[in-house]
Amino acid sequence: MSSGTLSENRVFLFDSTLRDGQQTQGVDFSVADKIAIAMGLDTIGVDYIEGGWPGANPTDNEFFNERPDLKGAQFVAFGMTRRPGRSAENDPGLAPLVNSAADAACIVGKTWDFHVDVALDIPRTENIDMIGESIAFLKARKSEAMFDAEHFFDGYKANPQFAMDCLLSAYDAGARWIVLCDTNGGTLPQEIRQIVSDVTDKIPGTHLGIHCHNDTENAVANSLAAVEAGARQIQGTLNGLGERCGNANLVSLIPSLKLKTTYDVGVSEEQLKRLTSVSHMLDERLNRASSSNAAYVGQSAFTHKGGLHVSAVEKDPKTYEHINPEDVGNRRHIVVSDQAGRSNVLAMFRDMNINLDVQDNGKMTTLLQRVKDREYEGYSYDGAEASFELLARRAFGEVPKYFVLSRFRVMDDRRWDAKHNLVTESEATVRLDVGGNEIMEVSTGNGPVNALDCALRKALLPFYPELEDMVLLDYKVRILTPQDGTRAVTRVMIESGDSTGRRWTTVGVSPNIIDASYNAINDGITWKLFHEKAKSI
């Protein structure tokens, strides 16, 4: 991977999810997480995977005991320059890097005179020696040594001569990459471009990297500006993970560079198709919902809502899509909304494999009117596709009446129990008509909605055993002030699932939260029965 044999067009990708990404508030990777994420990164074709800081904590020590089975990427250990007043050979911080299973090492050092004076309080010449000696020491022991120039842009603005001397100390000692860090994240693209361009007068761009933070929401653009100015390595993280506002997001940078520029990022078409799944894998590991509006990989990235847009996309996707979603492993989504016209509704039918006689203009007009009326009441079918499907199928007369609710009653009771604890209990009774049978059931729950849900299933299960594997996965509430402005209504969204792994979301609206919840549960159960092709009793 020596630079001499490669085109000047080659831009190297350096992932720091496992090191700088770990600085994110609330993120704490286990060794198993680190292995899984490293393997994922390897499959999308990054050049370097920085795994952490051996010597800094037990997790990183363990992770660096053994090299993960990477096919293409180099495994990098992070550390810092030797301490003041020591030799590199005797530095307790550099030894764990050398002894680790890493292929290469990347060390951080100061380049801003203010930090050297105020934070380190050492002579500036000693700082320059620390950089050069540490790099020379590591280069002799690992395949590559790299230098992260902390606070480089602030340092260069304050004292360009000193900042450059620090870089040259690393470069002259044989650093493969000198990485210019915008540590505080406050530099704007125009300035990044100008300063990187200045640096290329002294150090070839094929040895310069860029490391940006997103404090002005420009980390991606700053990385691109640095490449434009000559830098050929980009440091970033999956999904822009990182402290404060995050690091440069490689998930956005990779497709932009590969699909929209002439740079070569060494990522194949097949590797690019894995991007969405690797991005989502990281969120799964962190136990958090993926950002739906993420560039390229978000669920909304290729979602069309407005009616005019949808009909144009149907004619030719490039009218409203900047790339083909499949190229990054994503797909197109069509949603329904107030603005929805006929073409949105038809596109949704196709998405849901709903076969309806849409030639019937009368029924179609009725359906569109119902959607508008419901949305005026406070219903929202964005993200509640199961309720939308039922609304449509009901308008077309397809949905049987599986059961009719005659009454429910829910009671919540907070009182002192026999052991002198304050407890709150919820209990629900339901009365249903199921094919002429009057059924009454009662259940407790850990809240009123849960109690109502349990009572309803208890009543229905003897008639509809298909409901056995259905579970309530998520419950969301929003209070709305609808257009009439006089009283608040409650909108409840419920996500249900079953043993096949299917998930479906339904919506209910009412001034009363329990009533709204019932409406959403009712749709959830009805959707399940419809798709199980249950026979109406």
Next chain:
Amino acid sequence: MSSGTLSENRVFLFDSTLRDGQQTQGVDFSVADKIAIAMGLDTIGVDYIEGGWPGANPTDNEFFNERPDLKGAQFVAFGMTRRPGRSAENDPGLAPLVNSAADAACIVGKTWDFHVDVALDIPRTENIDMIGESIAFLKARKSEAMFDAEHFFDGYKANPQFAMDCLLSAYDAGARWIVLCDTNGGTLPQEIRQIVSDVTDKIPGTHLGIHCHNDTENAVANSLAAVEAGARQIQGTLNGLGERCGNANLVSLIPSLKLKTTYDVGVSEEQLKRLTSVSHMLDERLNRASSSNAAYVGQSAFTHKGGLHVSAVEKDPKTYEHINPEDVGNRRHIVVSDQAGRSNVLAMFRDMNINLDVQDNGKMTTLLQRVKDREYEGYSYDGAEASFELLARRAFGEVPKYFVLSRFRVMDDRRWDAKHNLVTESEATVRLDVGGNEIMEVSTGNGPVNALDCALRKALLPFYPELEDMVLLDYKVRILTPQDGTRAVTRVMIESGDSTGRRWTTVGVSPNIIDASYNAINDGITWKLFHEKAKSI
């Protein structure tokens, strides 16, 4: 606001949260939302507020009936060029714009030949006439007419002559602004800069706007690149709301332009300080958690962990902060160490004007432990300052016991009434001890929480007439999985207000939603009584 009298350095801010932001999946503003958001936008000093599309849906029709009471911003109606084969005077789409309460109008039209040929299927000359005639028609009737050049960058790359002819048609007809739209969001900053620069050869930058989408995570940088190339109006949204990956985020652009460039965005220092609160207000309206890693306004944007960073920041904040957080209404957050926790709590006390004897280390340690325990349970005091204040004052023994709840019972009943309507009724009974008196009361409500709230006040009012003017303003529910991961809990936030215009927010957490609601209501009432200096009975 004519351009002739203004410096070429002035960059105008055009907010489209209420129009293009409404295209976001899951976003559905009510008229009340639109009014509140417009008022918020006005306080941060944007120049234009685009409110929606009169004539397109009932919400926007109602919103445009009356001009919101904006102090500085112009109120803009969105629409599209006249239809093919009609005169502007007879166009059913333009009439609602003219008849609306808007000060100015902004209309979208095609500039990409491919769209004219494929989507509209009309002669290209007709498209050019549609633009010029519509602009001339609106300019004669509103203070300003603006033209959104849809797909301009794709159009310019495909056929620069035609794209420019479209712009010139609007310009020659008197458009105040010609806004270059990267509708599909796929253009990278370098190309934006180049193309905008080309356009300024024909149309002065003081008449050019930029409208970017975030599909490559470059919307902010693309807007900056356009300004660098001469454009002087930026269209964007609060928090980057918008379809797919969102629009350019004005919340990131405003402080970058004001604090880091020499452009004049017409935003005062006082207005800039409101940025964080207006950004969070939008999230509250959307009932979603604010993004903690948002540039400038995120809770993590100025978060520092213990150790070296903290001591360096204490020596001089600019070591690790790119701007002063107070400039945008945000604050520094220090996490991890107990010592840091202490300074956080003290900072919150200062914020709330709470005077406590913080020299008492024992009480302080108790309070810190309580905050930690409560946060582990799922409590969050961000945005629930009244509950935090009570927690602190209780730890310091300052809050009297105004009443003790012995029991509540809430019942929700859905059934057929005498007129054969399906109705749902909620009824609550409470049993309280108020200074040794056992009080029992019952009330109905339009939902279980409302019923409980009413019963509680009915019971307390004879003892505490101070509660007369207190009202429940907002109610929010979120389902959480706390750190122990075993069961979901419900977090309820309640905003209360009184006749003085004060508003205060309290929080309650429990596995049972009614119980969580009671906890929040209890804090709300207690806070009011404490601040009225009510005498405990």
